[in-house]
Amino acid sequence: MSKDRVIFWFRQDLRIADNPALSAAAGTEKEVICLYILDDETPGEWAMGGAGCWFLHHALDSLDKDLKGLGSKLVLRAGNATEVLPDFADEISATAVFWNRLYEPYAIKRDKALKACLRERDIEVESSNASLLFEPWTVETKSGGPYRVFSPFWRACMRDCPSPDEPIKAPKSLKTPKQHPRTEKLDDWGLLPTKPDWAKGFAEIWTPGEQGAKDRLAWFLDEAAADYKDKRDRPGVRATSGLSPHLHFGDIGPRQIYHAARAQAEKQDGTAKSIEKFIAELGWREFSHHLLYHFPSLPTDNYQEKFDDFPWRDNDDDLKRWQEGQTGYPMVDAGMRELWQTGWMHNRVRMIVASFLVKHLMIHWRHGETWFWDTLVDADLANNSASWQWVAGSGADAAPYFRIFNPITQGEKFDPDGDYVRRYVPELANLPNKYLFSPWTAPDDVLKEAGVTLGQDYPEPIVDHSAARDRALGGYDDIKKAS
DNA sequence: AGCGCCTTGCC
DNA sequence: GCAAGGCGC
Numbered sequence: 291m292s293k294d295r296v297i298f299w300f301r302q303d304l305r306i307a308d309n310p311a312l313s314a315a316a317g318t319e320k321e322v323i324c325l326y327i328l329d330d331e332t333p334g335e336w337a338m339g340g341a342g343c344w345f346l347h348h349a350l351d352s353l354d355k356d357l358k359g360l361g362s363k364l365v366l367r368a369g370n371a372t373e374v375l376p377d378f379a380d381e382i383s384a385t386a387v388f389w390n391r392l393y394e395p396y397a398i399k400r401d402k403a404l405k406a407c408l409r410e411r412d413i414e415v416e417s418s419n420a421s422l423l424f425e426p427w428t429v430e431t432k433s434g435g436p437y438r439v440f441s442p443f444w445r446a447c448m449r450d451c452p453s454p455d456e457p458i459k460a461p462k463s464l465k466t467p468k469q470h471p472r473t474e475k476l477d478d479w480g481l482l483p484t485k486p487d488w489a490k491g492f493a494e495i496w497t498p499g500e501q502g503a504k505d506r507l508a509w510f511l512d513e514a515a516a517d518y519k520d521k522r523d524r525p526g527v528r529a530t531s532g533l534s535p536h537l538h539f540g541d542i543g544p545r546q547i548y549h550a551a552r553a554q555a556e557k558q559d560g561t562a563k564s565i566e567k568f569i570a571e572l573g574w575r576e577f578s579h580h581l582l583y584h585f586p587s588l589p590t591d592n593y594q595e596k597f598d599d600f601p602w603r604d605n606d607d608d609l610k611r612w613q614e615g616q617t618g619y620p621m622v623d624a625g626m627r628e629l630w631q632t633g634w635m636h637n638r639v640r641m642i643v644a645s646f647l648v649k650h651l652m653i654h655w656r657h658g659e660t661w662f663w664d665t666l667v668d669a670d671l672a673n674n675s676a677s678w679q680w681v682a683g684s685g686a687d688a689a690p691y692f693r694i695f696n697p698i699t700q701g702e703k704f705d706p707d708g709d710y711v712r713r714y715v716p717e718l719a720n721l722p723n724k725y726l727f728s729p730w731t732a733p734d735d736v737l738k739e740a741g742v743t744l745g746q747d748y749p750e751p752i753v754d755h756s757a758a759r760d761r762a763l764g765g766y767d768d769i770k771k772a773s
Numbered sequence: 774a775g776c777g778c779c780t781t782g783c784c
Numbered sequence: 785g786c787a788a789g790g791c792g793c
Contacts, residue, residue, distance in 0.1 A: 431791085431793085432792070433792075437791090438790085439779065439791055440780075441778080441780085442793085523781075570780085686791095689780085690787065692783090692786090692788080693787075694783075695783090696783065700782090770788080
């Protein structure tokens with residue numbers, strides 16, 4: 291075999307445009323072998339969840355087709371990347387490996403070891419940044435050290451950091467060997483759920499892959515961005531970009547979104563405020579990665595240690611009813627069912643259901659984190675753990691624990707027409723808005739007319755709101771006193 | 774060192 | 785009005 295070949299290792303950057311490490315590999319003018327490794331071992335507890343696997347399957351399928359357009363294709367291998375990658379480099383006599391950086395603690399550790407191992411074998415390694423606007427180690431407070439509060443963090447990014455680079459174009463072609471290395475079959479990886487019914491609704495909503503991501507961004511900028519600021523909190527309205535899974539798997543990158551959004555603000559008068567708000571959401575993603583990078587135990591440990599002593603309740607029945615969307619609080623149940631049916635949940639509703647689990651049910655945020663990990667197509671370690679700790683009150687720059695979302699008034703406020711609840715809790719569809727978010731307050735004749743028998747068609751509330759609120763505040767008093 | 778500030782709320 | 789407390793300059 292010729293010695294003139296390099297490996298491009300795809301990870302969470304499943305795209306060919308604005309992919310700096312892929313372009314660097316192409317720039318060597320050597321043969322480029324595109325590799326994806328399914329590594330369930332290294333992440334340990336954070337091996338990809340079911341919904342993520344569904345998205346990954348289709349994103350890889352799409353990527354392979356895109357690579358074929360460049361005269362290449364994807365080579366699939368499963369196993370522990372720490373072994374698979376060096377073995378593969380030997381197998382094809384690669385002289386260099388290119389990849390884009392990841393920021394999960396396990397990935398940093400693995401990649402560092404791999405770098406050393408490959409260099410020991412005289413194989414060059416070059417890593418690039420495809421996933422973040424700002425590298426976590428480049429943003430520092432004036433006194434040195436990571437930010438712990440979002441607003442000053444994002445101000446510093448916008449003011450002091452170099453502007454994110456313009457996206458780079460996809461390579462026009464990739465030089466590939468006549469004899470391509472052996473690949474495993476995507477279909478053999480079992481990434482699609484064994485219960486096919488589960489993911490049935492996913493495909494109606496998501497188009498994994500680079501083109502799907504581009505289309506979604508274009509739709510958002512053309513159709514929704516102008517109203518983003520006003521409508522982003524309305525789960526019944528299609529007002530958010532839905533780019534989160536694409537960002538996680540990297541079939542689009544944040545620089546592409548950032549610059550396209552900025553360009554839209556230039557082009558369309560009156561959108562500046564909405565676009566700024568949208569870009570700030572990219573900022574939250576950056577902040578989560580910044581936190582995870584600097585506080586690697588974020589996914590498992592309370593950032594504020596006083597929460598170690600919080601009197602969490604262990605209650606499998608309550609947890610199960612939360613997971614299934616059977617709490618008797620329609621806004622909560624709508625959210626949990628949206629999650630199950632679509633692999634996604636509107637951000638406003640994520641806060642409501644998370645607050646309900648952690649405060650009304652007093653169940654540890656880690657149970658919620660684990661459930662979201664398995665069921666979200668956009669499950670992302672940084673975003674998931676930072677956000678759960680934010681809601682739980684245990685995180686950096688977190689919502690105070692005593693700020694308890696009221697699942698009834700949140701519904702009235704953000705789903706005023708009841709469209710969202712009626713879509714996901716159809717058994718209540720005929721209830722008037724007045725009682726839709728608290729059906730147990732409806733007079734008997736109203737329930738009867740709507741065809742609802744509580745406890746039969748739809749559950750009685752699992753807890754009483756105000757009693758649960760008091761109980762949660764009592765728990766917080768305990769750790770306040772102790773600290 | 775002291776001060777302003779802090780995504781998303783509740784009653 | 786209430787609800788802490790710490791961050792960042």
